[in-house]
Amino acid sequence: MALAETILAAENSISGNIATVGYGLAVIGPGIGLGILIGKTIEGMARQPEVSGQLRTTMFIGIGFVEVLGLLGLVTGFLFT
Secondary structure (H helix, E strand, O other): OHHHHHHHHHHHHOOOOHHHHHHHHHOHHHHHHHHHHHHHHHHHHHHOHHHHHHHHHHHHHHHHHHHHHHHHHHHHHHHOO
8 A cells, every 4th residue: 555655646746747848858959950050151151251141141040040949949838838
């Protein structure tokens, strides 16, 4: 009987939702994407400095899209937990 009581106590002590962990992990993807995006833009600027203005503009548009994905994951975690 003590084992059953221990299991029930353990189940009652776990709080929160597993989705919280999932939404937290969803923010890792955009972080990796930002690193790749910025790194490749800098690499492109180093190879062809004459197109650095176009690369920078495209990079900032891409950063905006990637940040929206990260913020959606974060806000969704707050809304559904």
